[in-house]
Amino acid sequence: MTIFHKFIKQRQTIVTEQILSQVDTFGRVLSAAGVPFKVNRYDFVAQAWVQRNRLEGELKRLDLKVNRRLGPLKRFGLKLNNQLDPAISILPKSLAKPIQRTQAKARRLCGG
Numbered sequence: 558m559t560i561f562h563k564f565i566k567q568r569q570t571i572v573t574e575q576i577l578s579q580v581d582t583f584g585r586v587l588s589a590a591g592v593p594f595k596v597n598r599y600d601f602v603a604q605a606w607v608q609r610n611r612l613e614g615e616l617k618r619l620d621l622k623v624n625r626r627l628g629p630l631k632r633f634g635l636k637l638n639n640q641l642d643p644a645i646s647i648l649p650k651s652l653a654k655p656i657q658r659t660q661a662k663a664r665r666l667c668g669g
Contacts, residue, residue: 577601638664 577598587594641660645653 634663 580596580598580601584594584597638660641656645656645660648656
């Protein structure tokens with residue numbers, strides 16, 4: 558973990574603690590005024606945890622969906638590259654170089 562990431566994590570912890578402290582203070586003020594306040598810091602933490610897990614699940618679902626759709630394209634790209642390599646090796650260098658550059662770009666696009 559870099560210094561930057563540690564700094565961000567530290568600032569995030571400080572800000573989170575300040576927010577939760579304000580929620581506690583708000584609850585005490587309302588209680589002193591006789592207004593029932595049913596929300597506390599644990600409710601906020603629990604809700605944040607639930608939302609984080611929901612977002613992680615959504616990201617995993619999207620990742621799986623993208624990988625499932627890209628799988629056939631990647632396999633096709635590999636098959637095409639395996640067939641092109643022998644054909645390119647036969648060509649003269651003046652023709653082979655541009656084709657190899659184009660092939661390298663196609664490999665990067667296909668994730669290969």
